[in-house]
Amino acid sequence: xxxxxxxxxxxxxxxxxAQVKDDPIHVRIRDVNKSYGSHHVLKGVSLDIHRxxxxxxxxxxxxxxxxxxxxxxRLEKPDxxxxxxxxxxxxxLEGLTLASMRRTFGMVFQMSALFDSMTVFDNVAFPLREHxxxxxxxxxxxxxxxxxxxxxxGAAQQLPAHLSGGMQKRVAVARAMILESEILIYDEPTTGLxxxxxxxxxxxxxxxxxxxxxxxxxxxxxxxxxxxxxDYLSFLHxxxxxATGTRHELLHSDHPATKEFVRASRVNxx
Amino acid sequence: MPEAAPTxxxxxxxxxxxxxxxxxxxxxxxxxxxxxFVELGALSRLFGQTLFWGIRPPYRxxxxxxxxxxxxxxxxxxxSLTAMxxxxxxxxxxxxxxxxxxxxNQTGAVIGLALAREVxxxxxxxxxxxxAGSAMTTELGSMRVTNxxxxxVTMAIEPVQYLVVPRVLAGLVMVPVLTMLFNVxxxxxxxxxxVSLLGLDPGVFMDRLRWLVDWxxxxxxxxxxxxxxxxxxxxxCRHGFFAEGGAAGVGRATNRAVVQSAIAILMLDYFVTxxxxxxxxx
Numbered sequence: 001x002x003x004x005x006x007x008x009x010x011x012x013x014x015x016x017x018a019q020v021k022d023d024p025i026h027v028r029i030r031d032v033n034k035s036y037g038s039h040h041v042l043k044g045v046s047l048d049i050h051r052x053x054x055x056x057x058x059x060x061x062x063x064x065x066x067x068x069x070x071x072x073x074r075l076e077k078p079d080x081x082x083x084x085x086x087x088x089x090x091x092x093l094e095g096l097t098l099a100s101m102r103r104t105f106g107m108v109f110q111m112s113a114l115f116d117s118m119t120v121f122d123n124v125a126f127p128l129r130e131h132x133x134x135x136x137x138x139x140x141x142x143x144x145x146x147x148x149x150x151x152x153x154g155a156a157q158q159l160p161a162h163l164s165g166g167m168q169k170r171v172a173v174a175r176a177m178i179l180e181s182e183i184l185i186y187d188e189p190t191t192g193l194x195x196x197x198x199x200x201x202x203x204x205x206x207x208x209x210x211x212x213x214x215x216x217x218x219x220x221x222x223x224x225x226x227x228x229x230x231d232y233l234s235f236l237h238x239x240x241x242x243a244t245g246t247r248h249e250l251l252h253s254d255h256p257a258t259k260e261f262v263r264a265s266r267v268n269x270x
Numbered sequence: 271m272p273e274a275a276p277t278x279x280x281x282x283x284x285x286x287x288x289x290x291x292x293x294x295x296x297x298x299x300x301x302x303x304x305x306x307f308v309e310l311g312a313l314s315r316l317f318g319q320t321l322f323w324g325i326r327p328p329y330r331x332x333x334x335x336x337x338x339x340x341x342x343x344x345x346x347x348x349x350s351l352t353a354m355x356x357x358x359x360x361x362x363x364x365x366x367x368x369x370x371x372x373x374x375n376q377t378g379a380v381i382g383l384a385l386a387r388e389v390x391x392x393x394x395x396x397x398x399x400x401x402a403g404s405a406m407t408t409e410l411g412s413m414r415v416t417n418x419x420x421x422x423v424t425m426a427i428e429p430v431q432y433l434v435v436p437r438v439l440a441g442l443v444m445v446p447v448l449t450m451l452f453n454v455x456x457x458x459x460x461x462x463x464x465v466s467l468l469g470l471d472p473g474v475f476m477d478r479l480r481w482l483v484d485w486x487x488x489x490x491x492x493x494x495x496x497x498x499x500x501x502x503x504x505x506x507c508r509h510g511f512f513a514e515g516g517a518a519g520v521g522r523a524t525n526r527a528v529v530q531s532a533i534a535i536l537m538l539d540y541f542v543t544x545x546x547x548x549x550x551x552x
Contacts (some may be wrong), residue, residue, distance in 0.1 A: 075420050078398040099428065100426060102425075102426040102427045105424060113417035115421070116418070126425070127425050130426075131426065
């Protein structure tokens, strides 16, 4: 049955044009709009996500960062605009094709979103059991290797509720990475963590990029993390991209809100 | 002293209090009238999705068995206890009533008929709602507000297929099984009260029961139990699946699920009975 599902996924996955792997832009977000009733949250957001790099989307609370992330991974459908991933418009996909293409992304939620009825081991093994025909032994080896790499192998048989916030975050990262997706999205990965765990999560994001060539999209307002890990930065302000570019470019942006945000963070981005 | 700048004239008039009140009343009335249809629409949509995903692989047998265990095995004690007392109280009332015109030997027959056709499926479904339905809503609601359902979606797993289908299927199977249990224990409770406490002849009690109650009566109850099983699990899943507003929102969703399930059981009971008997409908 797993094999059937895997084949079904493959069949419903549209073929990728050969040249997309060489395209330095992994995701092109163009003129994305999203409203809830009369509240216009995303107002024509356009930005590029660079392949194999750590791309940060920063901005003050309520600027629409999480809403943008929800459109990107198609937890919600944007009202208009284009989400071009590997040459395919994600915004227009539906049904089984959309489901199969979602495997392009791995996601680390702000509150970890671990399944509280499963142990840590089962949480991380879950995507492998659902999407691969690996044997139990292979799954166990891969899961334990991933957990050990993140320093939480000792908690494999515990329930998520018995772990600290930092450990839960590490398990969530392990779960997101286990299928070796092309793009990993982190929603506020360091919020509420102590400085040491924050640094560990930051290192993890960089490692994923360096070891597996993963494209990382990090949604954050933690400027210390920005200084450590960002290759590219976009500043989202009131539902619009106010500035985008490298760390250096963003630091020298003329946009008043961007300047104010950088100044208030008191973190040296150079 | 410089002259104060004239204030700009108001461009829009403040709506009168009467107009505001009328608008609010209109909105409240529209909500009152339309909300049952909205709810019915949402349930129909989820039911359609459940059918759509229910027939598609992968078939997760383990989740189905776990749901059957939760709904069925977990409810055995509660269903048995209530059945015992419902059977007992029916016997008390009927023996007392029938004695007035010397018909107490019909007690077993009437109780058997009532349990098989009506009391068994309705009480069982109400018990399943109060125990398993509320727990399902709370569980799915908690998963929704902590992004666990979103996490399933991001892992390319259809949440209706993973969470709703096994529960609704388990309801379809286990509520009839529990109804049979209710019927058996209910008859035992009635027999105990009527024979041991009220002095009815045991042979007459059982003979009358066998004489009046046949398979058609039992199957009528089982059909109803299947309908109720689907309805209560679907309502529970619908409210949990779309819960919002944190812990308080989950609490409200659970409350709504239990109330709606109870109403749905009693309303569906009438319509299913009407369809089976071929009368009482328009």
